[in-house]
Amino acid sequence: MNKGRLFIVSGPSGSGKDTILAELFKICPEIKFSISSITRDMRENEIPGEKYNFISKEQFENMIKHDELLEYNRFVGNYYGTPKEPVIKAIEDGCDIIVEVDVNGAAQIRKEVPDCTSIFILPPSLETLKVRLKGRGTESDDKINARLSCALDEIKRAEEYDYIVVNDNLFESVSELCNIIKLDRLKTDRNINLIEKILNE
Amino acid sequence: MNKGRLFIVSGPSGSGKDTILAELFKICPEIKFSISSITRDMRENEIPGEKYNFISKEQFENMIKHDELLEYNRFVGNYYGTPKEPVIKAIEDGCDIIVEVDVNGAAQIRKEVPDCTSIFILPPSLETLKVRLKGRGTESDDKINARLSCALDEIKRAEEYDYIVVNDNLFESVSELCNIIKLDRLKTDRNINLIEKILNE
Numbered sequence: 001m002n003k004g005r006l007f008i009v010s011g012p013s014g015s016g017k018d019t020i021l022a023e024l025f026k027i028c029p030e031i032k033f034s035i036s037s038i039t040r041d042m043r044e045n046e047i048p049g050e051k052y053n054f055i056s057k058e059q060f061e062n063m064i065k066h067d068e069l070l071e072y073n074r075f076v077g078n079y080y081g082t083p084k085e086p087v088i089k090a091i092e093d094g095c096d097i098i099v100e101v102d103v104n105g106a107a108q109i110r111k112e113v114p115d116c117t118s119i120f121i122l123p124p125s126l127e128t129l130k131v132r133l134k135g136r137g138t139e140s141d142d143k144i145n146a147r148l149s150c151a152l153d154e155i156k157r158a159e160e161y162d163y164i165v166v167n168d169n170l171f172e173s174v175s176e177l178c179n180i181i182k183l184d185r186l187k188t189d190r191n192i193n194l195i196e197k198i199l200n201e
Numbered sequence: 202m203n204k205g206r207l208f209i210v211s212g213p214s215g216s217g218k219d220t221i222l223a224e225l226f227k228i229c230p231e232i233k234f235s236i237s238s239i240t241r242d243m244r245e246n247e248i249p250g251e252k253y254n255f256i257s258k259e260q261f262e263n264m265i266k267h268d269e270l271l272e273y274n275r276f277v278g279n280y281y282g283t284p285k286e287p288v289i290k291a292i293e294d295g296c297d298i299i300v301e302v303d304v305n306g307a308a309q310i311r312k313e314v315p316d317c318t319s320i321f322i323l324p325p326s327l328e329t330l331k332v333r334l335k336g337r338g339t340e341s342d343d344k345i346n347a348r349l350s351c352a353l354d355e356i357k358r359a360e361e362y363d364y365i366v367v368n369d370n371l372f373e374s375v376s377e378l379c380n381i382i383k384l385d386r387l388k389t390d391r392n393i394n395l396i397e398k399i400l401n402e
Contacts, residue, residue, distance in 0.1 A: 004236070066294055073400065120389070122396065122399065125235045125402060126399050127399075127402070129399075155396060158389065158396045159389055159393065162388065163384075163387045163388055164389050164395060165387060179383075180387065183246050183364075183377070184378060186365055187364055188321070188360055188362050188365050191365040193369075194367060195365070198323065198324070198326060198356055199353065199356060201324060201327035
């Protein structure tokens with residue numbers, strides 16, 4: 001059986017990557033999503049096991065110790081990471097799986113799984129990014145500026161990715177991401193068995 | 202301006218690559234096709250400058266001498282080759298261009314233009330290939346067997362390509378080839394200017 005592939009999706013806050021991914025999973029339910037393990041408290045609208053598994057710091061440090069993470073990060077006293085086992089299992093089972101991480105997480109994963117495909121979601125312009133960040137209307141100017149500064153630091157590293165999807169139009173972006181994943185299935189290293197089948201007929 | 206990309210399309214006799222390409226150019230007229238220079242006599246149904254430019258052996262040997270070919274081959278006393286200049290010009294002008302060559306030509310081109318993308322058109326089975334080769338009804342069994350043997354030699358080298366398109370259904374194959382070319386435009390090395398534009402806003 002053909003193996004699946006790991007896809008890394010990154011993009012700054014305001015790039016719209018969460019919306020793109022939510023729509024993608026509606027039209028491509030066969031694609032798996034890697035659930036992160038995190039140690040921060042659960043927020044009101046969050047469902048355990050949907051996007052995150054909420055675990056204790058002790059459990060997380062145990063995972064670090066046993067090399068059970070593809071990547072991890074510590075931020076404001078909490079751990080965030082990608083468990084290795086479900087990703088490796090999906091690939092072995094022939095499933096495509098998406099990991100949503102930041103640029104640092106992506107760099108760590110590329111070392112562990114070199115034959116992954118990575119996609120960076122780019123806002124169409126800085127102006128649009130500012131409007132989107134302000135549009136949430138829930139944060140102070142200082143917080144918005146901090147987010148913008150982080151976004152620019154992420155965009156500086158977009159060159160490390162295989163593909164750039166400019167999120168100007170949601171439907172186009174979803175379609176592009178979907179096609180990147182589907183076309184990856186035509187890559188030669190995933191079809192050696194077809195070649196061999198014909199030669200052995 | 203973004204550069205274009207060179208796409209190599211190969212596939213054995215009977216793979217259906219000519220039909221796929223003909224349909225592709227109908228739906229993607231912006232994609233250019235590299236016209237081969239050849240020294241054999243023109244056949245009845247051929248139009249000069251459509252698929253081939255018919256030139257003299259002296260002219261061809263002059264092109265070899267001046268390093269004006271991306272690849273060439275000599276077969277039964279005649280030369281077949283891909284002129285370098287139109288391909289380089291298309292890429293510089295930001296156009297995607299397809300070169301249709303055999304596995305040897307493809308290997309030569311990859312050395313000259315390493316950042317090309319190559320696609321191998323595979324028949325769905327050996328049985329289908331045999332039926333397609335016989336289906337032409339114009340050739341002796343010996344000739345068909347020789348073609349089949351050549352086809353198998355080509356398929357053995359399909360692993361050298363980036364993508365495999367299995368031509369089971371014409372419309373699906375055309376759509377896959379079209380998507381490979383369009384998605385290539387999302388590759389990061391073709392979008393560095395977008396990243397820089399945002400960072401410099």
